[in-house]
Amino acid sequence: MYIQYREDKKDKEKDNIENRFFQLLELHSKNVERIEAKRQNSFIEYTRILNSILKEIERNKKEGWTDVDMFKLAYLYFFYGFRNMEDQPLTFPSIQKNDIQEINKKLKVKKLSYSGVYLELGIYFRQLYQIVDFINEKTVLSKDEKYNYIRLLRVQLNIYEQYMLFFE
Numbered sequence: 001m002y003i004q005y006r007e008d009k010k011d012k013e014k015d016n017i018e019n020r021f022f023q024l025l026e027l028h029s030k031n032v033e034r035i036e037a038k039r040q041n042s043f044i045e046y047t048r049i050l051n052s053i054l055k056e057i058e059r060n061k062k063e064g065w066t067d068v069d070m071f072k073l074a075y076l077y078f079f080y081g082f083r084n085m086e087d088q089p090l091t092f093p094s095i096q097k098n099d100i101q102e103i104n105k106k107l108k109v110k111k112l113s114y115s116g117v118y119l120e121l122g123i124y125f126r127q128l129y130q131i132v133d134f135i136n137e138k139t140v141l142s143k144d145e146k147y148n149y150i151r152l153l154r155v156q157l158n159i160y161e162q163y164m165l166f167f168e
Helices: 002-038 042-059 067-080 097-109 118-136 143-156 159-167
Strands: none
Touching (some): 002 042, 002 118, 002 143, 042 097, 042 159, 067 159
């Protein structure tokens, strides 16, 4: 009887997790709709901007810079914008603060301007993190069950969202 009670309790908890997960997915979907309502094909546009920033970073590459650090730097420029980069803490082994200042000078000379997407995408990425964290912390779920939930989340992301997540 006790064993049956524990199993029933575990099943109920899993049902509650599943219900909450799908509620979070619905919130994610509404958030994506809100972003797309502001600008048609916004994630395609974000990808285009991110790629152009990455190309600019690659043009200014110094010896010793790793590809991973350049990807991270390009994403920071994309997320925070050109003006805000000097204020961001850097954790790159191969790229120094004065390198950022040099890149910023070149961007100003080229009259390139970009204000970043942190206001638009900050909520988006925090929400994705919240969903993954919600599933990850559930001890009642097996590794395979967690994997399947996160796979359901990944299916919700279009290719451009997945591309940006790669950089994040």
